[in-house]
Amino acid sequence: MTGSDASPQFRLAYVPGVTPSKWVRIWAQRVPDVPLTLVPVSAAEAADVLRGRGADAGFLRLPVDRTDLSAIPLYTETTVVVVPKDHLVAAVEEVSPEDLADEIVLHPLDDTLDWERPPGRPAYERPATTADAVELVAAGVGLLVVPQSLARLHHRKDLTYRTITGTPQSRVALSWREDETTDLVDDFIGIVRGRTVNSTRGRASAPSAAAKDKAKDKRSESDKRKGKRPETGGARQKPAAGGRTAGRAGGKSPRGGAGGSGGGKAAKAAQRGKPRRRS
Structure with a gap:
């Protein structure tokens, strides 16, 4: 550049x-x-x-x-014909160049349409500008064919416009x-x-x-921090109170094993013996 x-x-x-x-x-x-x-x-x-x-x-x-x-x-742009509100063209939605054959159609010197031949009958003189042509339409001198944006730009309450087909477009x-x-x-x-x-x-x-590169760097740093943590390989196990985890690992039941709490109670009961009957 x-x-x-x-x-x-x-x-x-x-x-x-x-x-x-x-x-x-x-x-x-x-x-x-x-x-x-x-x-x-x-x-x-x-x-x-x-x-x-x-x-x-x-x-x-x-x-x-x-x-x-x-x-x-x-x-x-759509091409339109500007007419007085009481003109016959105002009663329809669109017209063709043939419909304007008997009408005087103004052709201003600043016309923006690439005509081979404008429709209708030419006026004796060409208006200098589109604005001048709009004034003549309002005075009943003739009609004007222009891009729709220019019809809107030079809008007047006593004028309206209708789409015209088969004409050059801007x-x-x-x-x-x-x-x-x-x-x-x-x-x-x-x-x-x-x-x-x-x-x-x-x-x-x-x-x-730059913002994208910065975000990428942040993600890389985050990934590095995560990579330093040790691999656990699974969920951690908490040791149970009284060494139950070790007992279970040995394959003995907490109640039936000699080292379990259930075995200790049974030994004490055996030492006390059976209670005497009362006579």
Whole structure:
């Protein structure tokens, strides 16, 4: 890897419609010593910002020239058509490009869909931005086909959207300069890809590996201590009072043997003899 871990911060670019809050939250938990700064960029300028080192990594929309950029595709968005709430399209769940054949469909200059030919009839002028196109839809000038995240981003109470099939879909990717794959970039890649704390490579994995080695050393020391104890070969036997254990080992019964307590009582009784009868 190239670069240095001494960077005071990690700069993350993101295009409209992408919500990086989940990954930013995980970053704050795993790499608390390096603050993350968000850099909002337009879809058109995202790649140039990365090439110009204006950000360490960024979420952008594909396709992108990968000559000097690495990119990991993350997900594909649903494409929707934005319409006024009282439009006929609002009465159905999804439509096709053929259903919009007679409609004016706006095609903003910052459009993120890779069209061969947009559906519907083109407007006299192309709006400069998606936000401008949404305003025109609200004014009843036409309809707009965009990724669902952009429809949500520019939500208005008087507008709604429906899924449209058979159209291009926007793909979101994590990208960074190929020659700037630093440890911080690798840490963020791990977060986005769902690596756990123990499996994350780079800076975050070092403490985990050290902890595992320390635990292994402790187990080894414990095993050594246990190995020094003598082998008993079985449960210990406690000697019984009066030497019973030895008597039993000799094969004599405690009651019948001469050395037992029962034998002593019998000898004393024999010496006393039988008691006399009273007349």
